[in-house]
Amino acid sequence: MSQNSLGNAMLHAKCPKCRTGNMFNVPVYSFRKLSEVRHHCDHCGANLHPEPDFYYGALYISYAFSVALFVNVMIILNIFFNDPDLWVYIVTVVVANVILLPFMQRYSKVLYLYGLGKLKYNPNQS
Template sequence: MKCPRCHIGDFFEGHPYQFSTLGEVKQSCKNCGLKYSREPGFFQGSYYVSYALGVALLVTLFILKLIFLPSLAYLTTLLSMVIILVFLAPLLFALSKIIWINIFVNYDSRFKK
């Protein structure tokens, strides 16, 4: 959850589970000066990443259910998946934003102090 260019400065205003600052990205990196919001609406593309992370999580949970708990009822499986997804949603939201900006900004060791 650090700056994609220098890996030193913080990317988010707060922790992913701090609901007062949920998903708020800082304006720029204090270490290298990288402006995080590259254009208006830049992070709307992270919704696709968030969707992919959610689907990957649910598919993984379903496969684990088939391997380790094959006799578990599907309603119980569905409810447990929804509960897990609700608890991990802030983390997936934060991860999707950091993954999205890392697609467009490369690490540069020159900015490491």
């Protein structure tokens, strides 16, 4: 996979226009300013906030991630642990959501910006 491929850029949360600059100021497990997106790309200067409150739509993607996690945890517990007690379901889902919350918030914003941000890749920017 090349360094500027779409998948690699999305995985590493890079700017959609140059695929080099970072979208976030802090690492994924830094709970301080966890989901704060830079206003401009530090490499090409692209505006990463196309309009005010743009990232509110990413809440729908984050919700879908959370539902998918819930369903997968339920299926895994039913198959491998032979239908455990209710408290096991609740604790497992809560713990999995807390552990994966930084990833779900961050990648929901990445997917939303790449899908609806109207920033097209320009190889000359990198």
